[in-house]
Amino acid sequence: MEKTQNGETVKEEELKESCGGGGGDGSICGYDSLHCLLKDNLDPHIFQEVNRLLTGLNCGKSLxxxxxxxxxxxxxxxxxxxxxxxxxxxxxxxxxxxxxxxxxxxxxxxxxxxxxxxxxxxxxxxxxxxxxxxxxxxxxxxxxxxxxxxxxxxxxxxxxxxxxxxxxxxxxxxxxxxxxxxxxxxxxxxxxxxxxxxxxxxxxxxxxxxxxxxxxxxxxxxxxxxxxxxxxxxxxxxxxxxxxxxxxxxxxxxxxxxxxxxxxxxxxxxxxxxxxxxxxxxxxxxxxxxxxxxxxxxxxxxxxxxxxxxxxxxxxxxxxxxxxxxxxxxxxxxxxxxxxxxxxxxxxxxxxxxxxxxxxxxxxxxxxxxxxxxxxxxxxxGFRMTSRYDLYAETLTHYVKPDFEPQVISDPLLHKKSL
Ligand SMILES: NC(=O)NCCC(=O)O
CATH class of the missing domain: 3.60.110.10 (Carbon-nitrogen hydrolase)
Known part of the structure; x- marks a missing residue:
């Protein structure tokens, strides 16, 4: 069977050769990148949506x-x-x-x-x-x-x-x-x-x-x-x-x-x-x-x-x-x-x-x-504003001490045999 790759028709076996990350030439199924692979193989309107999810939007637009x-x-x-x-x-x-x-x-x-x-x-x-x-x-x-x-x-x-x-x-x-x-x-x-x-x-x-x-x-x-x-x-x-x-x-x-x-x-x-x-x-x-x-x-x-x-x-x-x-x-x-x-x-x-x-x-x-x-x-x-650094400074101060004990509250019923 034949498929398209970088705009050219290639045999499916050849395509498989270059797939799997470790594939001979280091490409992704013959493509330079995941982005190129998706762009060449998806309908443009589907690619647009996939791209929005994969690379996000900047000021409301794709880059x-x-x-x-x-x-x-x-x-x-x-x-x-x-x-x-x-x-x-x-x-x-x-x-x-x-x-x-x-x-x-x-x-x-x-x-x-x-x-x-x-x-x-x-x-x-x-x-x-x-x-x-x-x-x-x-x-x-x-x-x-x-x-x-x-x-x-x-x-x-x-x-x-x-x-x-x-x-x-x-x-x-x-x-x-x-x-x-x-x-x-x-x-x-x-x-x-x-x-x-x-x-x-x-x-x-x-x-x-x-x-x-x-x-x-x-x-x-x-x-x-x-x-x-x-x-x-x-x-x-x-x-x-x-x-x-x-x-x-x-x-x-x-x-x-x-x-x-x-x-x-x-x-x-x-x-x-x-x-x-x-x-x-x-x-x-x-x-x-x-x-x-x-x-x-x-x-x-x-x-x-x-x-x-x-x-x-x-x-x-x-x-x-x-x-x-x-x-x-x-x-x-x-x-x-x-x-x-x-x-x-x-x-x-x-x-x-x-x-x-x-x-x-x-x-x-x-x-x-x-x-x-x-x-x-x-x-x-507001990530900086809401970051609660003082809380974490305290946790880390305790954590680096040799006598630190993890703050774990165990369910008192955890080790009870069921009736
Ligand atoms: N150079 C280097 O620190 N590589 C470590 C491997 C990794 O972080 O992926």
Missing amino acids: QPIALPESATSLSLQHGFDLQAFCFNADKEILREPRVVRVGVIQNSISLPTTVHFSDQKKAIFNKLKPIIDAAGSSGVNILCLQEAWTMPFAFCTREKRWCEFAEPVNGESTIFLQSFALKYNMVIISPILERDINHGEVIWNTAVVIGNHGNIIGKHRKNHIPRVGDFNESTYYMEGNTGHPVFETAFGKIAINICYGRHHPLNWLAFGLNGAEIVFNPSATVGELSEPMWPIEARNAAIANNYFVASINRVGTETFPNPFTSGDGKPAHADFGHFYGSSHISAPDASCTPSLSRNRDGLLITDMDLNLCRQVKDKW
């Missing part, structure tokens, strides 16, 4: 795409990266002007096999990113964020210490590389790297460096929560961060970075919100088998609960390592981490969200966001 300059679209065609752009509006206010900021996020696969010389691997990633950053810059992006540990393969599954050689100081090679783009395009750039802290015994951290639009280093944030799940053996390499929950006040708004696994921790999201973040970036590296059903939910929920925008970024592709490793689950040793499913997207405080970038291709997602929306949603829903 509108933005037209980008030809310089950006031609770079995406020439280099084969997904390029999408949308606009989040806010209501017009009487006293405040709109505060529209253009935000970009980049997802990418590594560029060379993990067996080649480390400096060649790093250089190849730099070269791959150049045209994507140029597309962002020439589109007028104000704040750009790259994916977690973007300079390297996500080698932490191996537990081999040699990958520590990818670590660099905050003012190292990758920062110098990005500073020139920040200056050229008047753009704030968030650069998540494996950091080596030279002044403190050469300790390694998982860090996001915030580069200002003048090419200056504004500061850094270190990943607060380190995964101990599946093949994410990151605690072998670095410790929980010691930078708290900083919000960086930039020329384009107040931003924060919640690095990858931190997205599973609602208090982590809350703390960035309490410090006044308007946009929280979540640079990540995660694989389909582990987290894909959680991916569209957690970021969106954080945006809603904390009245800020969330930009979620995940790398793409399957990375294979020289030596097989085990997952400690009794299954055979293997040499790849599984498929990093991309699907970067942006969520707004009003529960609307963009479609995702591709599941298997590099991509640049650009959104205009009117930051006035954050306060408008606060005023409408």
Whole structure:
């Protein structure tokens, strides 16, 4: 039997080949994303309704795409990266002007096999990113964020210490590389790297460096929560961060970075919100088998609960390592981490969200966001006002004490034998 796929007729067997998440090419049944799959296969009026439920409405409408300059679209065609752009509006206010900021996020696969010389691997990633950053810059992006540990393969599954050689100081090679783009395009750039802290015994951290639009280093944030799940053996390499929950006040708004696994921790999201973040970036590296059903939910929920925008970024592709490793689950040793499913997207405080970038291709997602929306949603829903922080402060104060006992009221009849 034959079916339609991306507008073309294909055999049903071929379609099945690329389904099931783990399907050969990493696509979703041959489609870049769930959004593309639904759009191509549903009647337009049914798709409109499904889309309303899946991605919400912003100021009463589905998100509108933005037209980008030809310089950006031609770079995406020439280099084969997904390029999408949308606009989040806010209501017009009487006293405040709109505060529209253009935000970009980049997802990418590594560029060379993990067996080649480390400096060649790093250089190849730099070269791959150049045209994507140029597309962002020439589109007028104000704040750009790259994916977690973007300079390297996500080698932490191996537990081999040699990958520590990818670590660099905050003012190292990758920062110098990005500073020139920040200056050229008047753009704030968030650069998540494996950091080596030279002044403190050469300790390694998982860090996001915030580069200002003048090419200056504004500061850094270190990943607060380190995964101990599946093949994410990151605690072998670095410790929980010691930078708290900083919000960086930039020329384009107040931003924060919640690095990858931190997205599973609602208090982590809350703390960035309490410090006044308007946009929280979540640079990540995660694989389909582990987290894909959680991916569209957690970021969106954080945006809603904390009245800020969330930009979620995940790398793409399957990375294979020289030596097989085990997952400690009794299954055979293997040499790849599984498929990093991309699907970067942006969520707004009003529960609307963009479609995702591709599941298997590099991509640049650009959104205009009117930051006035954050306060408008606060005023409408009153989450901050009704939050009862004093109540929870008390609960947590008790909980962290060694003599804490859970507040449980048992039914006195629970253990009585029935007559
Ligand atoms: N990089 C990272 O923290 N990954 C953990 C896996 C997950 O949170 O999905």
